[in-house]
Amino acid sequence: QKEVEQNSGPLSVPEGAIASLNCTYSDRGSQSFFWYRQYSGKSPELIMFIYSNGDKEDGRFTAQLNKASQYVSLLIRDSQPSDSATYLCAVRRGGGADGLTFGKGTHLIIQP
Amino acid sequence: DADVTQTPRNRITKTGKRIMLECSQTKGHDRMYWYRQDPGLGLRLIYYSFDVKDINKGEISDGYSVSRQAQAKFSLSLESAIPNQTALYFCATSDPSGLAGNYETQYFGPGTRLLVL
Numbered sequence: 001q002k003e004v005e006q007n008s009g010p011l012s013v014p015e016g017a018i019a020s021l022n023c024t025y026s027d028r029g030s031q032s033f034f035w036y037r038q039y040s041g042k043s044p045e046l047i048m049f050i051y052s053n054g055d056k057e058d059g060r061f062t063a064q065l066n067k068a069s070q071y072v073s074l075l076i077r078d079s080q081p082s083d084s085a086t087y088l089c090a091v092r093r094g095g096g097a098d099g100l101t102f103g104k105g106t107h108l109i110i111q112p
Numbered sequence: 113d114a115d116v117t118q119t120p121r122n123r124i125t126k127t128g129k130r131i132m133l134e135c136s137q138t139k140g141h142d143r144m145y146w147y148r149q150d151p152g153l154g155l156r157l158i159y160y161s162f163d164v165k166d167i168n169k170g171e172i173s174d175g176y177s178v179s180r181q182a183q184a185k186f187s188l189s190l191e192s193a194i195p196n197q198t199a200l201y202f203c204a205t206s207d208p209s210g211l212a213g214n215y216e217t218q219y220f221g222p223g224t225r226l227l228v229l
Contacts, residue, residue, distance in 0.1 A: 008152075032216050043202055043220035044155070088154065092216055098162070099145055099170055100218060104154040 003027060006089050006103035014111050019076040021106050023089030026070070032092035033065055034100065035074045037085045044088055047074065079110045115139045116221035118203050124227045125193050133188045133224050135203030143206045144186040145218065146170075146178060148199040155202065161186055193228045200225050 005024045013019040021035075032051055036044035050056045050063040050072070062075040076083055086107050090100040116137045125131050135144065146158040147170075157170030159178040167178055175197060179187045190197055203221040 034217070043223050045220070046217050049217060090155075093157075098143065098168070099147075099157040099160045100155075101157070101171075102147075102155040104152065 003101050004089055004091050004103035006087075006106050008104055009107040010109050011106055012109045012111055013079050015079060015081060017079055019079045019083065019108055019110070021074040021076075021087050021089075021108065023072045023074075023103055024070055025072070025089075025091045025101075027091065028067075028070060030091045033063070033072045034090040034092075035061075035063060035072075036088040036090060036102075038088055038105065039085045047087070076108075081110045081112050084108060084110045116203060116205055116219055118201075118221040118224050120224060121222065122225045124229065126229050127194055129193050131190050131193055131226075133201055133203075133226070135186045135188070135221055137184050137203075137205045137221075139205055139207070139219060140183075141205035141207040141219075142183065144180065145204040145206070146176075146186070146188045147202045147204065148172070149202060149223075150199050158188065195228045198226060198228045
């Protein structure tokens with residue numbers, strides 16, 4: 001069983017709309033959750049991290065965490081064509097280990 | 113200048129050859145990581161290092177070895193390259209002593225694209 005699951009997409013959203021990206025994880029002991037954005041051929045760059053249940057907002061981005069449901073989401077408001085990329089959900093490995101476990105990523109396309 | 117650099121950026125090699133990928137960072141971070149990325153499989157952790165004397169295996173360490181020559185340098189070696197090691201390899205760093213709430217953020221280098229024929 002894959003530890004971090006994402007729908008690979010592509011997810012197509014009109015410009016100006018809200019893009020909703022979802023992620024589930026299997027390790028109930030996970031504590032730290034990250035969203036990275038990756039443009040084609042480039043390295044991942046951090047969008048947001050979240051540790052506590054609830055919502056966390058940063059500009060046009062909102063991360064949502066529900067530990068009971070083992071679910072993390074990323075909302076992008078007022079989507080722009082420059083938001084078109086692959087979005088990677090990542091969970092910090094627990095049990096004394098380090099490093100991140102990544103989902104396969106969701107390919108987001110913002111249609112002008 | 114980039115904080116995390118990787119050399120080479122692209123490499124073509126033949127099956128059975130030994131190759132080394134290098135990573136250097138100027139961020140002053142203690143922790144360094146090697147990941148590989150394959151289409152459809154996402155990023156997977158190969159090795160990580162807490163400091164020069166502490167190196168740990170990740171999910172997929174078989175066929176790889178690493179060397180932490182200094183705080184700023186972390187090298188990944190393929191002792192005998194095979195075609196299924198063709199992938200995009202990323203080095204990353206993190207600073208667990210950083211600001212609260214941000215200490216686990218990982219910063220990625222530009223990647224090395226490796227093709228094993």
